[in-house]
Amino acid sequence: MKLSIVVPCYNEEACLAELHVRLGAAARAAVGDDYELVLVNDGSRDSSWTIMQRMAADDAHVVAVNLSRNHGHQLALTAGLDLCRGDTILIIDADLQDPPELLAAMLAAMSEEKADVVYGVRKSRSGETAFKRATAHGFYRLLSRATEVDIPLDAGDFRLMSRRALDALLAMPEQARFIRGMVAWIGFRQVPFAYDRQERFAGETKYPLKKMMRFAFDARTGFSSAPLKLASHAGLLLS
Numbered sequence: 001m002k003l004s005i006v007v008p009c010y011n012e013e014a015c016l017a018e019l020h021v022r023l024g025a026a027a028r029a030a031v032g033d034d035y036e037l038v039l040v041n042d043g044s045r046d047s048s049w050t051i052m053q054r055m056a057a058d059d060a061h062v063v064a065v066n067l068s069r070n071h072g073h074q075l076a077l078t079a080g081l082d083l084c085r086g087d088t089i090l091i092i093d094a095d096l097q098d099p100p101e102l103l104a105a106m107l108a109a110m111s112e113e114k115a116d117v118v119y120g121v122r123k124s125r126s127g128e129t130a131f132k133r134a135t136a137h138g139f140y141r142l143l144s145r146a147t148e149v150d151i152p153l154d155a156g157d158f159r160l161m162s163r164r165a166l167d168a169l170l171a172m173p174e175q176a177r178f179i180r181g182m183v184a185w186i187g188f189r190q191v192p193f194a195y196d197r198q199e200r201f202a203g204e205t206k207y208p209l210k211k212m213m214r215f216a217f218d219a220r221t222g223f224s225s226a227p228l229k230l231a232s233h234a235g236l237l238l239s
Contacts, residue, residue, distance in 0.1 A: 005036070016055070042075075065079060075177060098156070110191075118160040122154045124197060152184065155192070
């Protein structure tokens with residue numbers, strides 16, 4: 001299979017129909033009929049799962065995955081990546097802030113640059129508050145200083161990956177998954193793809209302040225060497 005598109009979904013009933021139409025059109029324009037759309041329901045409390053089941057029944061390209069409860073964005077994404085079969089994999093969120101129509105250009109960049117990863121870098125963030133932009137700015141820069149890996153600034157999980165890059169990612173044993181940091185760590189040739197992020201198509205953000213803080217904490221403790229160094233220093237002091 002040429003292409004897998006993996007989409008973690010939590011309470012996205014208002015976006016799913018539009019997502020299905022636009023991703024399907026983008027995939028067909030880029031690779032023809034040889035693709036799959038892996039939708040992962042992360043314990044949604046709305047009708048997301050019902051909609052996904054209906055899509056899977058009507059469209060053979062759709063693979064609907066239902067998690068037993070809400071495990072969080074990164075684990076839902078990991079579940080989809082574990083199951084996908086494509087030679088090339090697109091990671092995208094369900095809110096349509098990352099335009100599906102960029103797929104063809106990202107595939108072209110991957111081919112021209114002979115890259116294993118093409119990661120989206122946000123030039124602008126339409127519809128986001130000044131507070132959200134400020135916290136995002138601070139998060140990326142704090143994490144960059146706390147880790148020994150060069151994590152691209154202003155890049156989310158929106159990215160295109162080769163199969164060998166994905167296999168390397170899935171081989172990592174980390175339980176606290178921070179996908180964008182882990183992808184940066186695996187190596188291979190990785191190139192940026194600048195784009196303008198759009199407003200959310202419908203609904204509300206699934207990352208309110210509380211979840212953002214938890215995500216930042218998990219990213220730092222799960223992927224940074226700083227907590228390990230702190231623990232080792234404490235051990236030396238106590239021994």
